[in-house]
Amino acid sequence: MSKVSKGVLGMANYDTVIGLEIHVALLTDSKFLCSCSTAFGAPPNSQCCPVCLGLPGSLPTINEKAVECATKAGLALNCQINLFSKFDRKNYFYPDLPKAYQITQDAYPLCSRGFLDYYVDDQLVRTEITRIHMEEEAGKLIHSGSSIVSSDYSLVDYNRAGIALIEIVTAPDIHHPGQARLFVEQLRLLLSYIGVSDTKMEEGSLRVDANISLKPKDSDLLGTKVEIKNLNSFRALEKALEYEVSRQGEILDQGGTIRQESRTWDDRAGRTMSMRSKGDAPDYRLFPEPDLPPLCLEPAWVESIRASIPELPLERLGRLEEQFGLSRYEATFFVHYPDFCQIFFDLAEYDLSPKAIVNFLMGDYARLARERGHLDARRIAGLLTIVKEGLIGANQEGVVLDALFSSEKSAREIVKEQGLEALRDSTELQGVVDGVLTANPDLVARFRSGESKLLGYFVGQVMRATRGKADPEVVNKLLEEALS
Amino acid sequence: MIDRHDVMRMARLARLELSEEEIDQYQEDLMRFLRSGQKLQQVDVAEVEGTSHAVHVAHELRPDQVGTSLRQEAVLSLGPRVEQGFFRVPRIVEGQE
Numbered sequence: 089m090s091k092v093s094k095g096v097l098g099m100a101n102y103d104t105v106i107g108l109e110i111h112v113a114l115l116t117d118s119k120f121l122c123s124c125s126t127a128f129g130a131p132p133n134s135q136c137c138p139v140c141l142g143l144p145g146s147l148p149t150i151n152e153k154a155v156e157c158a159t160k161a162g163l164a165l166n167c168q169i170n171l172f173s174k175f176d177r178k179n180y181f182y183p184d185l186p187k188a189y190q191i192t193q194d195a196y197p198l199c200s201r202g203f204l205d206y207y208v209d210d211q212l213v214r215t216e217i218t219r220i221h222m223e224e225e226a227g228k229l230i231h232s233g234s235s236i237v238s239s240d241y242s243l244v245d246y247n248r249a250g251i252a253l254i255e256i257v258t259a260p261d262i263h264h265p266g267q268a269r270l271f272v273e274q275l276r277l278l279l280s281y282i283g284v285s286d287t288k289m290e291e292g293s294l295r296v297d298a299n300i301s302l303k304p305k306d307s308d309l310l311g312t313k314v315e316i317k318n319l320n321s322f323r324a325l326e327k328a329l330e331y332e333v334s335r336q337g338e339i340l341d342q343g344g345t346i347r348q349e350s351r352t353w354d355d356r357a358g359r360t361m362s363m364r365s366k367g368d369a370p371d372y373r374l375f376p377e378p379d380l381p382p383l384c385l386e387p388a389w390v391e392s393i394r395a396s397i398p399e400l401p402l403e404r405l406g407r408l409e410e411q412f413g414l415s416r417y418e419a420t421f422f423v424h425y426p427d428f429c430q431i432f433f434d435l436a437e438y439d440l441s442p443k444a445i446v447n448f449l450m451g452d453y454a455r456l457a458r459e460r461g462h463l464d465a466r467r468i469a470g471l472l473t474i475v476k477e478g479l480i481g482a483n484q485e486g487v488v489l490d491a492l493f494s495s496e497k498s499a500r501e502i503v504k505e506q507g508l509e510a511l512r513d514s515t516e517l518q519g520v521v522d523g524v525l526t527a528n529p530d531l532v533a534r535f536r537s538g539e540s541k542l543l544g545y546f547v548g549q550v551m552r553a554t555r556g557k558a559d560p561e562v563v564n565k566l567l568e569e570a571l572s
Numbered sequence: 573m574i575d576r577h578d579v580m581r582m583a584r585l586a587r588l589e590l591s592e593e594e595i596d597q598y599q600e601d602l603m604r605f606l607r608s609g610q611k612l613q614q615v616d617v618a619e620v621e622g623t624s625h626a627v628h629v630a631h632e633l634r635p636d637q638v639g640t641s642l643r644q645e646a647v648l649s650l651g652p653r654v655e656q657g658f659f660r661v662p663r664i665v666e667g668q669e
Contacts (some may be wrong), residue, residue, distance in 0.1 A: 114637050123639030132657040134644040141647070153636035181587060183661040230658065236665055246647070363665045371585055479626035 102302035102340065104333055105310060106268050107260035110275060112285045112492070113225060113251050113293040114157040120224050120252035121148030121191065121380075128291050132245035140224075140250030142187025148379050154252035155198075155383065157284035158222050159393045161254055162199030164282045164400060165217050165275075170387045173198045173221075175377035180370060184226040186246050192255075194374050197221035198383070205402055206274035208267050210416070216259035225251035228292065235354040237361045260310070262297065265329035268321050270295060277401050277424065295320050300329055303338045311336075312346040316353055316360055328353040333362050404429070412442040421450060427462060428454070434465035440472050448472060452486060460493050465565050467492055470499035479503060481510040483556045512559035514566065517550070520558070521566045524549045535571060536564070542568060574602045 119126055138146035162169050176194040202217035211431055227249040231239035256275070262268050269350035276287045276294055287294045296319040301311035314332060319325040331353075336346055351360040399407070401423050408419035408429075422429040428449055435445045448468070457463070471488055473482055480488065491502040504511060511517055524546055525532050537543040543564075550563045579598045583590045590598065644657060650657040 118636050118638045123634070123637060124641045131644060132658070133647045134657075135641050136647045137639075137641050141642075141650070149632065150635040151631035151636050155633065179585075183659075229664070240663055242659055242661050242664055243655060245658055373585065390669055413669045 090189050091553065101305060102311075102337055103305055103307075104264055104329075105260045105301050105313075106262040106265070106329060107299045107313075108256075108258045108268060108271065109297040109299075110256040110258075110272065111225075111295045111297070112161070112254050112279060112287070113248075114154050114254060115285050116151055116153045116157065116252055118151055118224070119250040120151055120154050120251060122146075124247075124250065130247055130249060132243075134145060134489045135247040136186075140186070141246065142189075148191065149382070150380065151252060153567075154222065155385075155473065156393060157252070158198050158220065159385070159390060159474070160282050160397060161256070161279060161284050162202065162220050163390075163394050164278055164397055165199070165202040165204055165220065165256070167199035167202030167217060167220060169199055169385065169390050170196065171387065171390070172382060174382040175222075175380045177377045178372045178374050180372055182226070183242060183244050184229050184249070186227065186249055190224050190226070191377050191380065192223035193221035197380075204271065204275060204278070204358045206270060208270055213267070215261055218256050218257045218259050220256050223253050223255060225249060225253045232355045233362065235361065236352055237354070237363055260301075260313075262509070263327045265333065268298060268329055269326045272325060275324060275400065281400055281426070282397055289320050292320060296325050298325060298329055300332045300336070300342060301364065302333070311340075312348050314346060314348065314360075315350045317350055317363070319353055324353050324355055327358065328360055331358070335360070360367050408432075412436065414442065414446060418446050418450065428457075431462060431465050431468065435469055435472070438469040438473065440469065442474065444472060444476065452489060455490065456493055463492055467498060474499055474503060476514075478510060480508050481557060481559060483551075484508045484510070487556075508557060510559050511557045512562045514562060517554075517558055517562055517566055520550050520553050521546075521563065521570055524553065525570055526569075532571065543571070548569075574606060578602075618626055 097528045109353045113126075114120075116126060119140055122137050124135045124137050124140055127135070139148050159169055173193055176193050177189045178192050178194070179189045181188055185572075197219045199219070199220035200219070203214050204217065205212055205214050207213070225248050227246040229236070230243040230245070232243075233239035234240050236242070258271070264273060272294075272561050276289075279285045279294075280287050285293055289295070298319060299313045299314045300316065301313040303309060303311045314336070316332065319328055339346060350363050352363045353360050405416075405419050405423050405471060408414045408415065408422055412432075414422070422432055424425075432445055432449060435449075436442060453463075453468075471485070471492060474488075475482070475485055479500075484503075487508060488499050488502050489508070491497065491506070492499060495502070497505070528546075528549075531542055531545065535546075546567050547560065547563055550558050550567070551560070576595055576599055579590070579595050579602065583595075585599075648654045648657070648659070653660045
């Protein structure tokens with residue numbers, strides 16, 4: 089194939105159509121159909137048993153927590169929960185699949201017809217969720233080369249094989265690579281809010297297969313789609329899709345046809361590559377899983393799961409903007425960092441302005457808290473209250489904040505012990521001002537002959553003499569009086 | 573109708589190596605299955621509820637508790653070639669740009 093150049097006619101003449109399949113490992117202690125541990129990082133092939141290895145005579149049983157997590161995800165994504173769903177056996181040979189079949193849900197998935205609303209450039213958009221089904225995770229392959237295509241051999245670890253997964257399938261209604269990324273970011277955030285997955289992409293807990301095709305603008309006919317497998321970072325997802333938009337656009341521009349195929353993303357080379365498997369096109373010969381009866385759920389149980397769903401990211405964004413008057417930027421920060429958001433809500437219970445709380449939490453505190461962990465909201469409220477009361481000056485806030493992190497004392501105790509109270513008593517400050525002026529007769533003379541910028545120097549000297557505690561307003565006033 | 577080509581395709585999907593005689597034998601066997609199936613299709617099932625599973629049992633869910641796994645050596649003994657605790661497998665796909 090010739091070199092792909094970006095921004096050719098491809099972009100202008102075609103609409104991009106993207107649909108995603110997102111595989112999410114559920115947060116259970118044991119695997120989906122056996123009791124092996126799901127802990128990450130164990131020695132390879134040390135968390136396997138006859139069931140997940142598919143040894144003859146073994147019998148799978150369904151993990152109830154996995155069903156609970158899958159149902160919760162479906163409800164949070166506005167899906168219909170199917171009270172009757174069942175399992176099927178998908179047969180294929182692949183080294184990451186020890187049993188040579190995967191237990192999945194084909195015709196009767198647990199969840200269908202949902203949607204996720206999210207912002208794309210300040211515009212609220214909706215992506216339809218076609219279905220969510222439960223299935224088993226495959227083992228982990230480590231390739232000898234930079235991608236599966238360039239590898240002479242691979243190493244297999246079956247610890248992951250059999251972990252409970254959900255596959256979330258979207259309708260093909262995503263229109264550009266950046267939108268695909270935003271969708272997955274929002275989905276990931278939502279899944280972490282409801283606690284059904286650790287969503288760690290770097291550990292493979294959330295992986296995306298992307299289907300992408302181009303169609304001539306204003307045509308109703310979809311083009312031939314290409315599936316890009318196993319995208320395991322937001323960057324890889326966006327880059328691989330951008331590459332495909334260019335590649336497919338160029339082929340179509342030259343009058344060529346797109347081959348329907350699976351491709352893989354080579355991150356190092358920055359391109360997708362065909363991964364034609366040996367032999368036939370896949371034929372999974374799906375049939376009803378004989379080892380598992382259908383899954384029949386009670387409506388009351390589904391409702392109890394619905395009741396356990398907390399406030400979701402989009403609702404929270406709206407509440408932060410409407411109830412507390414936060415900007416979109418500020419609200420987005422808190423939606424993305426639920427730990428900071430919790431502290432915001434705790435502080436909002438005190439008599440403090442939301443603006444003051446937000447400025448504090450998003451300022452120096454954010455850096456310190458990331459390094460050293462969060463402070464108790466009560467102690468932060470103590471600091472913000474004495475700042476509000478004017479007990480300390482703005483430049484003492486940082487000193488007290490440091491002390492809050494390194495001791496158990498309250499802000500008031502710290503201020504008292506270190507004598508940090510703001511000095512605004514005119515009589516007391518007058519002495520300091522007089523002292524500074526008496527010590528600098530030359531500078532006073534220069535000031536009086538027109539060097540007005542020396543006022544800043546005098547203020548600085550007074551602050552220094554009072555270790556930053558003097559109220560700058562009072563100091564300014566006293567200096568102006570003394571120098572006039 | 574099942575022809576030799578169908579049998580060879582099924583054998584390939586199941587990774588079975590069949591001799592010419594076996595292909596003939598399986599073609600004949602599978603045709604017999606098909607004829608039995610055709611006989612069943614004559615039964616009127618309009619009033620019969622669909623069966624999704626051979627036995628009528630409600631699912632039984634298992635609590636999410638970690639149990640014992642096999643030892644790593646036992647697991648690795650099941651494969652022909654291992655390397656540093658992993659199974660080592662030959663090239664998986666033939667790729668090209």
